[in-house]
Amino acid sequence: MGLASSGSRRRGRGRGRSRRGVMAEINVTPFVDVMLVLLIIFMVTAPLLVAGVAVDLPESRAETLDQTAEPVQLSIDRDGVISIDDLVIEEGSLSTRLAEIAAEPAPPEGRRVYLRADRSLDYGRVMRVMGELNAAGLNRVALVSVGEGAE
Template sequence: MAMNLPSQRGRGRKAPMADINVTPLVDVMLVLLIIFMVTAPLLTAGVPVNLPDSLAKPLDQDQKPVQLSIDDQGRLFLENEEVAETDLPQRLERITAIQAGGTPPQVFLRADRQLDYGRVMAVMGELNRAGLNRVALVTVEGTPK
């Protein structure tokens, strides 16, 4: 059993407490964790697109892919930035030129399910002409309707 004796130097003074109260730190860290858990899923897709369903398995990724989206009005978005259809070939060639030394980046094509098949194929033709041949069509996991 230990006894709390007064120190000899201070004659009745108590020594300063050397314990750290970590409860407020833990509370703050838990609040930050909850904030990040809530906001992280909101940062994934910038362009609202009604993706089709598919039974395909997800792909393994070694580098960050380029995202090209087509919304239900047929507007094109390259990495969440709207691109005019006339400017698309130059933008795709610029992406290919950046990767001139290595393999071209993979392109994730996100197209709305209500779009015409010809519209999606025209965009895929532009990707092929620019040398971006690693194209993955993004879908939502589920049973096709």
């Protein structure tokens, strides 16, 4: 009887210690849940970061430009529709809108304009838009293209 009572005491103490002891296992389930939610958010938002006007750009061997200030995106699609930063602009009001952009405060290195024109457009059409840019005082124009074989 003495042995049984001391054994039951030990078991009682042992159970008490295991309840109060430090848990040595790491629960990774919340971490995995958060990572999966972030992955889904990035997968949904990544396509939205690309310019919204569909333009078939020509190929070029030129290097990409390094720039810190946000450029003005001027796009001309296959049908000749002109867009400035995803906002469709009538051709008659293009010079007015470009003058407004030129009047805005510019970064120290000057305001940069990215001109994205569809490869099927007439050369004269693109040159008319570049002439409007020049007349508005926006002389830092970069023609956007895709790299060779990047289609």
